[in-house]
Amino acid sequence: MAKITFDGIEVEVEDGTTILQAARKIGGDVVPPAMCFYTPLKGSGGKCRVCLVKVTQGSAKDPRPMPKLVASCITQVQDGMVVENTTNEDVLNARKGIVEMLLINHPLDCPVCDQAGECDLQNLSYEHGVSATRYEEERRTFNKVDLGPYIQLHMTRCILCYRCVYTADQIADNRVHGVLGRGDAAEIGTYIENVIDNEFSGNVIDVCPVGALTDKTWRFKNRVWFTKPMDAHRDCPTCSGKVTLWTRGEEVLRVTARKDQYAEVEEFICNTCRFDKKEVKDWTIEGPRHIDRGSVISANHYELPVVNVPIVPNLPVSTKKNLPQE
Amino acid sequence: MGLKILTEHINVPGIETLEVYRKHGGYKSVEKALKTMSPDEVVEEVKTSGLRGRGGAGFPTGMKWSFLAKPEGVPRYLVCNADESEPGTFKDRWFMEKNPHALVEGMITSSYALGANTSYIYIRGELLFVLRILEKAIAEAYAAGLLGKNILGSGYDLDLHVAPGGGAYICGEETALLESLEGKRGNPRNKPPFPAVKGLFQSPTVVNNVETIASVPWIVNNTGAEYAKIGVGRSTGTKLISASGNINNPGVFEIELGVPVEEFIYSDQYCGGIWKGKQLKAVVPGGSSVPILPANLILKTAAGEDRLMSYESLSDGGFVSGSMLGSGAFIVFDEDQCIVRNTWNYARFYHHESCGQCSPCREGTGWMEKVLHRIEYGHGHQQDIDLLVSVAKQIEGNTICPLGDAAAWPVASAVRHFRDEFEWHIKHPKEATAPGAVYRGQLDAITA
Amino acid sequence: MAGDNIKMAETINEVKFSDAAMAEIQRYISHYPEGRQKSALLPILHIAQAEFGGWVSPEAMDKVAEILNIKPIEVYEVATFYTMFNLKPVGKHVLEVCRTGPCCLRGADQMIDMIKQKLNIEEGETTADGMFTLKPVECLASCGSGPMLQVRELYYENIDSEEKLDQFLEMMRNKEHETPTWAK
Numbered sequence: 001m002a003k004i005t006f007d008g009i010e011v012e013v014e015d016g017t018t019i020l021q022a023a024r025k026i027g028g029d030v031v032p033p034a035m036c037f038y039t040p041l042k043g044s045g046g047k048c049r050v051c052l053v054k055v056t057q058g059s060a061k062d063p064r065p066m067p068k069l070v071a072s073c074i075t076q077v078q079d080g081m082v083v084e085n086t087t088n089e090d091v092l093n094a095r096k097g098i099v100e101m102l103l104i105n106h107p108l109d110c111p112v113c114d115q116a117g118e119c120d121l122q123n124l125s126y127e128h129g130v131s132a133t134r135y136e137e138e139r140r141t142f143n144k145v146d147l148g149p150y151i152q153l154h155m156t157r158c159i160l161c162y163r164c165v166y167t168a169d170q171i172a173d174n175r176v177h178g179v180l181g182r183g184d185a186a187e188i189g190t191y192i193e194n195v196i197d198n199e200f201s202g203n204v205i206d207v208c209p210v211g212a213l214t215d216k217t218w219r220f221k222n223r224v225w226f227t228k229p230m231d232a233h234r235d236c237p238t239c240s241g242k243v244t245l246w247t248r249g250e251e252v253l254r255v256t257a258r259k260d261q262y263a264e265v266e267e268f269i270c271n272t273c274r275f276d277k278k279e280v281k282d283w284t285i286e287g288p289r290h291i292d293r294g295s296v297i298s299a300n301h302y303e304l305p306v307v308n309v310p311i312v313p314n315l316p317v318s319t320k321k322n323l324p325q326e
Numbered sequence: 327m328g329l330k331i332l333t334e335h336i337n338v339p340g341i342e343t344l345e346v347y348r349k350h351g352g353y354k355s356v357e358k359a360l361k362t363m364s365p366d367e368v369v370e371e372v373k374t375s376g377l378r379g380r381g382g383a384g385f386p387t388g389m390k391w392s393f394l395a396k397p398e399g400v401p402r403y404l405v406c407n408a409d410e411s412e413p414g415t416f417k418d419r420w421f422m423e424k425n426p427h428a429l430v431e432g433m434i435t436s437s438y439a440l441g442a443n444t445s446y447i448y449i450r451g452e453l454l455f456v457l458r459i460l461e462k463a464i465a466e467a468y469a470a471g472l473l474g475k476n477i478l479g480s481g482y483d484l485d486l487h488v489a490p491g492g493g494a495y496i497c498g499e500e501t502a503l504l505e506s507l508e509g510k511r512g513n514p515r516n517k518p519p520f521p522a523v524k525g526l527f528q529s530p531t532v533v534n535n536v537e538t539i540a541s542v543p544w545i546v547n548n549t550g551a552e553y554a555k556i557g558v559g560r561s562t563g564t565k566l567i568s569a570s571g572n573i574n575n576p577g578v579f580e581i582e583l584g585v586p587v588e589e590f591i592y593s594d595q596y597c598g599g600i601w602k603g604k605q606l607k608a609v610v611p612g613g614s615s616v617p618i619l620p621a622n623l624i625l626k627t628a629a630g631e632d633r634l635m636s637y638e639s640l641s642d643g644g645f646v647s648g649s650m651l652g653s654g655a656f657i658v659f660d661e662d663q664c665i666v667r668n669t670w671n672y673a674r675f676y677h678h679e680s681c682g683q684c685s686p687c688r689e690g691t692g693w694m695e696k697v698l699h700r701i702e703y704g705h706g707h708q709q710d711i712d713l714l715v716s717v718a719k720q721i722e723g724n725t726i727c728p729l730g731d732a733a734a735w736p737v738a739s740a741v742r743h744f745r746d747e748f749e750w751h752i753k754h755p756k757e758a759t760a761p762g763a764v765y766r767g768q769l770d771a772i773t774a
Numbered sequence: 775m776a777g778d779n780i781k782m783a784e785t786i787n788e789v790k791f792s793d794a795a796m797a798e799i800q801r802y803i804s805h806y807p808e809g810r811q812k813s814a815l816l817p818i819l820h821i822a823q824a825e826f827g828g829w830v831s832p833e834a835m836d837k838v839a840e841i842l843n844i845k846p847i848e849v850y851e852v853a854t855f856y857t858m859f860n861l862k863p864v865g866k867h868v869l870e871v872c873r874t875g876p877c878c879l880r881g882a883d884q885m886i887d888m889i890k891q892k893l894n895i896e897e898g899e900t901t902a903d904g905m906f907t908l909k910p911v912e913c914l915a916s917c918g919s920g921p922m923l924q925v926r927e928l929y930y931e932n933i934d935s936e937e938k939l940d941q942f943l944e945m946m947r948n949k950e951h952e953t954p955t956w957a958k
Binding site: 401410411412413414416418419446450451452453454455458485487489490491492493495506507509510511527568569570571572576577578610614655658659663667671672675678679681 | 842855873879915
Binding site: 174175176177178179180181182190191192 | 832845846847848850851854855
């Protein structure tokens with residue numbers, strides 16, 4: 001076991017745990033954001049850099065600070081480590097800088113984006129962004145591409161987190177899409193015309209932190225904040241059949257995997273459950289889905305409002321703007 | 327001319343053949359190491375020598391070697407970084423082309439020290455013609471029993487292969503290099519784990535620059551203590567300097583570390599002075615990524631001492647008034663060169679070469695290039711100068727690999743030392759974009 | 775434009791490596807441990823480019839994937855990352871001209887402008903007669919002998935005057951490519 005201090009809070013975790021997971025054990029406002037790391041996907045993380053934190057003491061044995069900010073999602077804890085996130089101005093400034101980088105080529109087309117309301121980048125820019133852009137240049141654009149009948153790729157919105165590539169490698173088989181090109185010309189694509197066609201391909205939609213990969217069967221059907229998420233299951237021969245239905249009245253508008261408060265899926269689901277079972281009678285309804293941060297649904301009206309209780313005293317001003325917590 | 331360790335025989339006709347190379351003492355270190363020394367003794371000699379990585383970072387080689395993990399039953403690898411791509415650097419290409427056996431010898435002796443039985447030379451893809459030269463030398467070494475099974479009857483086995491890249495500066499970063507060597511995109515890996523623990527094929531691996539490995543035979547033959555006597559302070563030994571730009575004698579020079587910069591620029595033994603009788607304006611002393619210094623600061627430190635060609639002296643003053651020895655790529659600018667244009671050129675390079683994996687570098691390198699392009703072509707605003715500094719700062723230190731720093735430093739240092747020139751470009755776009763126009767207002771001050 | 779996928783309809787003739795090329799491919803594969811044959815991908819793409827007219831078509835990449843027993847996307851990902859692989863047909867001689875700082879200090883910008891003017895093409899374009907493609911590249915590690923350029927495996931250095939450029943272009947018009955050593 002390793003005991004670490006994170007933003008002044010002590011927490012004990014298993015050896016080999018990352019700083020991010022240790023912070024998630026504490027929970028609440030102190031947890032660093034993560035745009036590319038995804039617990040169920042091996043090898044993910046380290047790329048987007050929004051989870052950077054300051055290690056002011058490496059370990060009890062070697063108390064020297066780490067010279068640079070480190071990505072908390074891939075850096076393992078050491079016993080006696082002291083980490084600063086929301087309590088460190090350098091970290092907050094660096095994060096603000098990185099959010100700006102993520103936004104300079106982002107289309108900011110939230111009003112017509114299906115991800116609006118449950119978009120990690122939208123939340124992040126609200127928490128750490130600035131209201132005016134310093135970027136005068138033309139933004140990078142790509143054509144929309146249909147990856148088969150169910151999935152649309154809107155590359156212009158992509159932040160190159162690689163999650164969908166890891167998903168295709170690890171959850172589905174016969175990956176046909178990947179990252180092509182390099183630098184700021186890199187893109188997700190299939191290179192030759194191709195469809196992503198296998199029983200688990202739809203999961204790339206759930207793992208996408210932005211609106212780059214969207215469900216064509218849900219496209220423009222509704223805004224997520226008008227829908228009512230319900231936990232449901234069915235007896236599925238392919239996957240666990242445990243899903244969240246996004247309903248309005250008697251209509252099932254969308255089916256997704258169940259996601260936790262960090263928007264990570266609990267169990268990946270198959271395409272039949274996701275795309276073909278769009279009637280209430282296909283499902284056994286368990287009850288309303290509790291949605292935490294990461295979605296405007298968390299502020300929805302069908303659940304009792306939960307009061308946000310700050311657990312860290314003396315936070316710098318810049319964290320006061322956080323979205324409501326559970 | 328000082329002592330020549332790497333280039334003593336480089337101009338001997340036929341030195342690229344095994345026969346001539348051996349006639350001039352070639353492969354003596356292999357005999358000595360394999361027959362009379364234990365691997366650990368070789369590592370100790372390299373430690374004693376004070377040899378530092380010649381690729382740019384200057385990390386002590388012996389220490390790097392001693393970090394190599396040695397779990398039972400797991401192969402270890404030595405990989406030579408011959409992906410020489412840092413603008414201004416051409417010493418390794420020149421050296422391998424002329425004296426391939428010197429690298430092969432270094433690879434055998436070093437692989438023995440590290441307990442590697444398969445080693446690779448990863449060479450940039452543009453140098454396929456050098457790959458052919460190396461493969462020929464390797465074939466000769468196999469035929470002579472210097473590679474393969476039971477080398478010189480010592481019981482030590484080594485296979486050595488050359489692998490080409492495909493055109494990507496980033497593959498000079500050691501973990502990107504390993505990815506590329508495994509046939510993948512050259513995306514740098516997250517560290518830890520470091521290559522010394524999990525490198526090529528997830529096995530412990532040492533990655534060393536060409537010049538570093540080629541220095542090992544001399545150390546083995548003459549002892550580390552003798553090597554440590556050459557040079558100055560912690561900058562031991564000799565260094566190949568690639569000299570380019572507006573000088574009379576561009577080319578590769580082997581220097582004993584510690585030669586005064588002024589002598590290096592003006593002596594006929596080295597650069598031979600600024601071409602066409604012009605004045606010196608600035609120098610980038612260690613490859614395009616290191617800070618540019620105006621003439622006054624490259625010749626003398628801020629304290630007024632002579633600047634020397636050594637790791638310590640070139641970095642004296644930190645980034646406020648100093649730079650770095652880096653890969654030893656010495657790029658000289660005469661009075662007619664435009665710093666804004668050059669900074670844009672370097673920014674374009676790093677934009678072009680960013681792998682795109684992490685967001686500050688992917689987005690920031692392109693942003694800097696576009697702002698610099700705007701200034702260079704007469705469309706800049708006053709606030710662009712501070713914007714550049716700010717974007718550079720947002721990249722620096724926040725990326726997966728050092729390419730982010732490499733992209734930020736040239737921009738930040740150009741603004742630091744040549745701010746007047748940037749302001750002039752913005753205030754006088756018409757004059758600044760006229761053919762051949764150069765800002766001269768600062769020249770008197772920096773060349774004083 | 776980015777985002778546009780290449781259509782497979784533009785097919786070329788059957789992709790078949792020569793015996794000499796296959797032998798060279800097998801030699802590279804043998805350099806790596808079992809199960810790590812993907813490591814030979816870059817050298818094989820170089821061989822494919824030399825074999826099939828200076829560029830790598832989707833069909834050629836699919837063939838490489840088949841030889842290495844990897845997914846085609848793994849080849850596309852790699853081929854699009856590295857700048858040496860031409861993904862579209864090119865002229866007989868691809869002039870890979872260094873455009874990086876040190877060469878520019880010695881006149882590379884002017885040399886590139888002269889090439890454009892003399893051949894009447896822009897960067898990335900091929901002359902109407904199919905003889906030359908202009909492809910500016912980044913630093914080729916020949917900074918002491920700039921301006922310089924590369925055609926296939928060879929370097930042409932110190933092209934620092936219009937006269938030398940003219941001589942060079944004239945020579946190239948009458949030049950066949952060197953046969954790669956492995957094909958000799």
